[in-house]
Each structure stands twice: as structure tokens, then as C-alpha cells.
Amino acid sequence: MLKRLAIRWLQPALALAALGGAVALPADAHGPTRQKVIETVKIAAPASVVWAKVRNFDALKDWHPAVEASAADKGNAEGSERKVALKGGGALVETLERYDDAQMRYSYRAKDGGALPVTNYTSTISVSGEGNATTVEWRGAFYRGYPNNDPPPDKNDEAAVKAVTGMYQSGLANLKKLVEGK
Amino acid sequence: MEPPAARDYTATPEGHEEAPSWPWGRRPLRSGRALAGAWLMVVAMPGAAAPFAYITNQGSNDVSVIDLALHQVVATVAVGHAPAGVVAASRAGKVFVSNPDSKTISVIDMRTQRVVGTLPAGSGPVGIDAAPDGTRLFVADWYANRVLAFDTATGTALPSIDVGRAPAGVAVDTSGATVYVAERDDDSVAAIDVATSRVRGRVKVGTHPFALLVDERRERLYALNVVSNDISVIDTRRLEVIATVKVGKAPYGAALTRDGALLYVTNQHDDSVSVVDAERLEAVRTLPGFGYPEGVAAHADRVYVVNWMDDDVSVLDAASGRTLTRIATGKNSRGFGAFIGAPLSP
Numbered sequence: 001m002l003k004r005l006a007i008r009w010l011q012p013a014l015a016l017a018a019l020g021g022a023v024a025l026p027a028d029a030h031g032p033t034r035q036k037v038i039e040t041v042k043i044a045a046p047a048s049v050v051w052a053k054v055r056n057f058d059a060l061k062d063w064h065p066a067v068e069a070s071a072a073d074k075g076n077a078e079g080s081e082r083k084v085a086l087k088g089g090g091a092l093v094e095t096l097e098r099y100d101d102a103q104m105r106y107s108y109r110a111k112d113g114g115a116l117p118v119t120n121y122t123s124t125i126s127v128s129g130e131g132n133a134t135t136v137e138w139r140g141a142f143y144r145g146y147p148n149n150d151p152p153p154d155k156n157d158e159a160a161v162k163a164v165t166g167m168y169q170s171g172l173a174n175l176k177k178l179v180e181g182k
Numbered sequence: 183m184e185p186p187a188a189r190d191y192t193a194t195p196e197g198h199e200e201a202p203s204w205p206w207g208r209r210p211l212r213s214g215r216a217l218a219g220a221w222l223m224v225v226a227m228p229g230a231a232a233p234f235a236y237i238t239n240q241g242s243n244d245v246s247v248i249d250l251a252l253h254q255v256v257a258t259v260a261v262g263h264a265p266a267g268v269v270a271a272s273r274a275g276k277v278f279v280s281n282p283d284s285k286t287i288s289v290i291d292m293r294t295q296r297v298v299g300t301l302p303a304g305s306g307p308v309g310i311d312a313a314p315d316g317t318r319l320f321v322a323d324w325y326a327n328r329v330l331a332f333d334t335a336t337g338t339a340l341p342s343i344d345v346g347r348a349p350a351g352v353a354v355d356t357s358g359a360t361v362y363v364a365e366r367d368d369d370s371v372a373a374i375d376v377a378t379s380r381v382r383g384r385v386k387v388g389t390h391p392f393a394l395l396v397d398e399r400r401e402r403l404y405a406l407n408v409v410s411n412d413i414s415v416i417d418t419r420r421l422e423v424i425a426t427v428k429v430g431k432a433p434y435g436a437a438l439t440r441d442g443a444l445l446y447v448t449n450q451h452d453d454s455v456s457v458v459d460a461e462r463l464e465a466v467r468t469l470p471g472f473g474y475p476e477g478v479a480a481h482a483d484r485v486y487v488v489n490w491m492d493d494d495v496s497v498l499d500a501a502s503g504r505t506l507t508r509i510a511t512g513k514n515s516r517g518f519g520a521f522i523g524a525p526l527s528p
Contacts, residue, residue: 033240033264033282033283033514034240034490034514036241036474036490036491036514038491097431097451098431098451098452107451109451122451124453139491141474141490141491
């Protein structure tokens with residue numbers, strides 16, 4: 001009992017120490033660390049309606065405002081390869097890794113991020129909800145574009161997170177707009 | 183190869199983030215020893231030391247300490263930058279954390295949950311394990327293709343061992359005589375003879391082995407191959423692969439249940455955990471609902487799975503695989519290694 005109390009008492013102090021440490025972090029050279037982005041949007045529509053909009057792997061162009069084309073060679077079959085062409089130039093090649101119609105989710109990956117400054121990129125989009133309240137979650141795991149120490153600014157961790165965040169946010173915002181008709 | 187310079191545990195860390203986290207500011211342990219002694223009397227009462235899980239949080243540069251009796255985070259310990267690997271060396275009473283970005287090992291005292299030292303550790307320390315008696319520490323040095331060795335009592339660097347490309351997971355066998363290392367980019371596992379500091383054998387496994395786990399009862403080693411999505415089962419006496427077990431996508435961590443019957447394997451890219459029958463050597467169940475699961479460890483009748491994407495730890499019933507609860511941790515939790523321990527006398 002004494003021990004538990006003591007440890008609880010110590011906790012705020014440890015948290016403070018952690019904070020102090022974070023401020024003093026050096027921006028030194030180091031190897032890559034896996035990053036992640038999780039973005040969600042709430043849509044006032046049944047989940048089945050939202051899923052119908054995004055369920056096809058090759059339908060990205062129909063709901064993502066930055067995507068010009070997104071043809072997939074094997075539809076929603078695992079291993080299907082999607083060639084994404086961005087408006088204004090840039091491309092990505094993504095492979096469907098997992099597809100679950102019942103759970104309303106699919107996952108895909110890209111070894112090379114193409115237009116995105118990332119490598120070893122994996123992403124999952126999922127739809128869930130009850131009644132007229134649906135949540136769409138889009139999440140990605142990836143490494144920055146530059147694999148070694150001292151990345152140039154356009155290929156560092158921040159650039160990678162920013163690019164993926166931007167892609168997810170603009171896609172989800174547009175999906176909401178399309179489904180809700182606003 | 184020249185070993186890195188020796189470093190006393192009480193030495194001041196080079197920087198910044200690894201300053202000792204005494205509540206009353208920076209204080210070298212050397213001068214705080216009397217105080218630390220008093221502290222030990224408080225926390226090391228007989229029967230009071232519940233095991234702890236030490237979860238490395240790569241995104242928040244700290245370690246969440248979970249009291250397994252309470253299933254609560256009881257301390258958050260600031261360590262080096264981007265901590266990944268961890269070993270709770272109960273016999274040494276210390277936890278060793280690899281910080282690939284600051285190229286150091288943080289040493290946490292299990293009794294006080296404080297950082298008591300920082301060791302320089304090559305070019306990119308990743309996998310880490312300790313000998314069962316707690317006297318030696320072994321660390322994979324990813325960019326330099328070698329395994330670093332340390333004396334845990336003094337923090338002194340011992341001669342390093344050159345190995346294959348991109349050494350990742352490290353596992354010391356029960357006798358402490360052999361250290362296994364996964365040579366990821368060579369698709370092999372090397373066996374290092376500790377007495378001579380030399381590789382005494384090597385075995386080809388699947389594609390890109392990362393984590394390793396010793397199965398003491400069966401004299402086996404499991405190598406988890408993240409690209410071929412399987413486990414190479416190695417007979418450690420002959421250093422030969424005797425079976426290959428298919429699991430989910432990107433298997434990253436493995437733990438045996440206390441009875442040794444089941445092998446729990448995290449599948450990063452499937453957000454799932456495969457439960458493998460260790461006798462029959464086949465996956466008997468796939469548990470869904472995890473978030474890019476990474477580290478996994480077993481204690482008593484529980485299995486603890488670290489969810490990198492969700493920033494938490496799932497607590498499972500080992501027999502049924504049922505999730506009992508989830509415990510929030512820091513950011514981008516990894517727990518790569520044997521992260522559960524309780525301080526024991528050496």
C-alpha cells in the first residue's frame with residue numbers, strides 16, 4: 001500500500017521531468033522512425049451509404065478531390081494494384097492487402113510513396129456507425145521519404161506526416177460533403 | 183572492432199532528455215545514494231514488488247510502466263529519443279531501453295522507476311536482451327552490423343561481435359552461453375558464442391527475420407519473418423530450421439504462454455494476433471481488433487499486446503485469447519522485447 005501511494009505521488013514529478021526533457025530535445029541526425037496519421041470524419045448518413053461511396057478500391061477518384069484517376073487491375077481482390085494519378089501531376093501505385101466488405105474496411109500498401117514523400121506505406125480506411133451517425137477512419141503507417149540520416153526538409157518526418165495528413169483530411173472532408181449533399 | 187567507450191551508470195548523460203528524473207531536479211545518483219537507499223526500503227518491501235510491464239513509446243520518448251497487479255500505468259519515465267527495444271532484466275533489477283535516434287541505452291532502476299544511467303550504443307541500437315542471470319546485455323547495432331555487449335553491473339562495454347546485415351532482434355539462450363541475432367537483410371539468424379565473442383553458426387530463415395524468441399523447453403528458437411509472413415522454427419542444438427509456420431501479415435512479436443502451450447504472434451499489417459499451437463506448430467486461431475500490434479509478452483495467465491497505432495496495451499486471457507481490458511500508454515508504443523519483469527536479487 002505504501003509503495004502504491006509513493007509511486008502515485010511521484011507520478012506528476014515524472015511527468016514534469018518528461019516535459020522538461022521534450023523541450024531540450026536536439027534536432028540531431030538519426031535514422032528513420034515509423035510515423036502514423038489517423039484522421040476521422042463524422043458523417044450524418046447510414047454507414048451502408050457511406051461505405052457504398054468508398055467500398056470500391058478503384059473509386060478513389062470519385063470522392064477524393066485531389067485524385068484524377070484510380071484504376072485498379074483486379075477490383076477489390078487482394079493483390080489488386082491501383083494506379084493513382086493526382087490532379088496537377090504525381091502518381092502512386094498501391095496494392096490492396098486486405099478487403100473486408102462485412103467489416104466495411106480495406107487496407108493497402110505502397111513500397112514507394114510515389115507522389116507522397118513516404119516509404120513502406122500502409123493504409124486502412126474503415127467505416128462504422130449506428131443509425132445516421134457514421135464515422136470514417138483513415139489511418140496510415142509509414143517511414144519518411146529519405147531513409148538515411150540528415151534528410152532534406154522535403155523528405156523528413158514532418159514532411160511525410162504533413163503530406164499524408166493533408167491527403168486524408170481533404171479526402172474525408174470531400175466525402176462528407178458528397179454524402180451529406182452540402 | 184573497437185568497443186564503444188565504457189560508461190559508468192552514474193555518469194551524466196551527454197545531453198538533455200536523459201537527465202535523471204528526480205522530483206527535485208537533476209541530481210547525480212552518486213550523491214543521492216543515501217536518499218535512494220531510503221527509497222528502496224519503501225518500495226522493496228517483501229511481497230510488494232508486483233511485476234511491471236515497461237512499454238517503450240517511440241513517439242513520446244518515454245516508457246509507460248504498468249503495474250500488472252493493478253493494470254494501471256504507475257509511472258512514465260522519460261528516456262532517450264525514439265525508444266524501441268526493451269528488456270526487463272529482473273536479476274539485474276534494471277530495465278534497458280534502446281534509443282535508436284539518440285544511439286543510447288537508457289537504464290531504468292526497477293525499484294524506483296527512474297533512469298539511473300545512459301550508455302552510448304553504436305549507430306542505431308534496436309533489439310536488446312539480457313542473459314538470464316542479468317550480468318550481460320546484448321544489443322543489435324542496426325547500421326553497424328554488429329552486436330554490442332555490456333557488463334550490466336558496471337555499464338562497461340565488452341567486445342562487440344560483427345554479424346550480418348541489419349541486425350534486429352536479439353535473444354539470449356537460457357544458459358547465457360549463446361546469443362541469437364536476426365540478420366534481417368541477409369535472411370538469416372546467427373548464433374554467437376558468448377565465451378569467445380564469435381559467430382559459431384548461422385542458419386537461413388524466411389524473408390526479413392526481425393524478432394526472435396527462445397523456447398527453452400523445446401530447445402527451439404522462433405524467427406519471425408516480416409516479409410514472408412511466417413515463423414522459422416529452429417532446432418537450437420543442430421541450428422536447423424525444422425518447420426515453417428504461416429501466420430498473418432508482417433509478424434513482429436512473439437511470446438509463449440506460461441505453460442508453453444501457445445505462441446502468441448502479433449501481425450502488424452493485419453491488426454491481428456495469431457495463436458500458434460507450439461506442439462503442432464500451426465496457427466489455431468486469429469484474434470482481430472488490434473492496432474498495428476508490435477510487442478507482446480506473457481505473464482501468469484495473461485498476454486500483453488502493444489498496439490502501436492492505438493497507443494495502448496491489450497490485456498488478454500492467455501487460454502481463451504479474450505481481451506480483458508486495454509491500458510492507455512504513450513505515443514507510438516512498441517515494446518520490442520521482453521518487457522515484463524520484477525526486481526529480483528542477483
